[in-house]
Amino acid sequence: MNSFDNAAFREQFPILKIKVNQQPLVYFDNGATTQKPQCVIDKYQMFYSQENANVHRASHTLSALATHSFEQTRKQVKNFIQASSIKEIIWTKGTTESINIIAQSWGRDNLKAGDEIVLTQCEHHANIVPWQIVAKQTGAIIKVLPLTADGFIDQLVINEMITEKTKVVCCAHISNVLGRINPIEKIIARAKQVNAISVIDGAQAIAHQPINVKELGCDFYVFSAHKMYGPTGVGILYGREELLNRMSPYQGGGEMIKTVSFAQTTFNDLPFKFEAGTPNIAGVVAFSAAISFLQDWSSDIENYEQKLLEYCLAKLTTISQIKMIVEGEPDIPLISFVIDDHHNHDIATSLNVYGIAIRSGHHCAMPLMAYLKLTGCLRISLSAYNTFEEIDYFIECLDKIINQEDSLPQLTENNNQLSDDIVSLFSKAKGWDGKHREIMMLGKNLNRLNKDRRNEKSLISGCESLAWLVFDKNNDGVYRFTADSDAKVIRGLLVIVLAAFNDKIAKEIHAFDIERYFEQLGLIQHLSPSRGNGVHAIVQRVRQIAR
Ligand code: PLP
Secondary structure, three states, X not given: OOOOOHHHHHHOOHHHHOEEOOEEOEEOEOOOOOOOOHHHHHHXXXXXXXXXXXXXXXXXXXXXXXXXHHHHHHHHHHHHOOOOOHHHEEEEOOHHHHHHHHHHHHHHHHOOOOOEEEEEOOOOHHHOHHHHHHHHHHOOEEEEEOEOOOOOEOHHHHHHHOOOOEEEEEEEOEOOOXXXXXXXXXXXXXXXXXXXXXXXXXXXXXXXOOOOHHHHOOOEEEEEHHHHOOOOOOEEEEEOHHHHHHOOOOOOOOOOEEEEOOOOEEEOOOOHHHOOOXXXXXXXXXXXXXXXXXXXXXXXXXXXXHHHHHHHHHHHOOOOOEEEXXXXXXXXXXXXXXXXXXXXXXXXXXXXXXXXXXXXXXOOOHHHHHHOOOOOEEEEEOOOOOOHHHHHHHHHHHHHHHHHHHHOOOOOOOOOOOHHHHHHHHHHOOHHHHXXXXXXXXXXXXXXXXXXXXXXXXXOOOOOOOEEEEEEEOOOOEEEEEEXXXXXXXXHHHHHHHHHHOOEEHHHHHHOOXXXXXXXXXXXXXXXXXXXXXXXXHHHHHHHHOO
């Protein structure tokens, strides 16, 4: 029997009561960041209204209060992940910064030409790029553990790939795309056998699994507070004390020193040696409420999340066009898939119209996408505040969107829209729902560019999905642009932008008030910043051409 009281849990999160596009919010993007319970919001506010001062620096009451709360949270984290000492808990601004500290601080001192850094095929960019940077600095070489067809690290090659040459092995505890628990115990054990250090990226695991770093025996374990109901801007770097003691500081500045003279500086003890400057004190203090919150609920959450996962998987299989990106079930409620003949961005923006937040794109895992021969995918990542009813609603909307997209009318001619036509079209469209439908319709009816014209030269950089722009200029200096994208929503936006610029000379293109045009359409405020930036990238490219 599941004793989890979803309604009571859900009640803790004020944001879940808001509406998005006039619809109740359905938040399925918890892998990116979780929502925050009232206790975390209250603690944040309490700190700024009652305790705010800098930590470790002053002898006044507020500073003592702030330092106490700040250090209490460090103790809480130590207990939460079963570390040996608070000296092993370093505050950072997130998983990414934690990994960069290890790569630069440990890596630069310990790697040399020919040494091997072993990563896995399913790493987040945060656990790839810092290692590439240090590899370049030291001459070390990166090797990649492959995956099996069902998205597991291929255990048969662990011993073969992690050898005496290996100095560090870096692995996600759970992949942010595949939702798989990786065999980190085996990887850590093999790393130990060859005297390599192990770095475990716990960003996705921390909200779903109890973590015991001593039992795991890893050298480093890193995670972010914001993925476990805590605030953004707070990260944790757990490192074995003995290793941290041998490492040089990553950044210099206040608080990380014992003494400073122009001749020589001596560094502070752990953990402060790695905490230069004023940290995110309010964030750390509020994080303490998130840890307590998670501990209070954790025994019931896992079982409930498993049920959500099974329910959601079963429902998704009722839609025949859906293809999971790997075989088999994920281990946490995080499901990645693609939909035959539908672009990921089209689906995600359409779901947004119904108030449903899901993620589309490469998920900061471009090497994994390339390995799976995908340009991107859709990801839903659930939390214990999600409900079975939300899954039903999501499936119902998804089904509707797939069929609706298929049934958008096919017009015969769509490439000669004028900006006035577009403004008039949009003024009749009701709400974002109506405008979005118009964009999708324009996109569906835009003639595709010939494949040979979709090339590196015509590619618009800065767009979220692939988009291409080509042009002709006649003897009178009049421009005619033609564009294309692999996503309907971007093609629709291209039609809108080009309606403003086509059949104009350079002077007119530069004189056109595009911001006012977007305002008239009521467009930009509804686009995510990245999609908004994409639209601006198209405008910029047109203006560049007409320079
Ligand atoms: N590693 C994994 C597996 C992640 O899922 C993420 C974020 O999604 C990160 C690292 C980076 O975390 P942050 O952006 O909090 O630094």
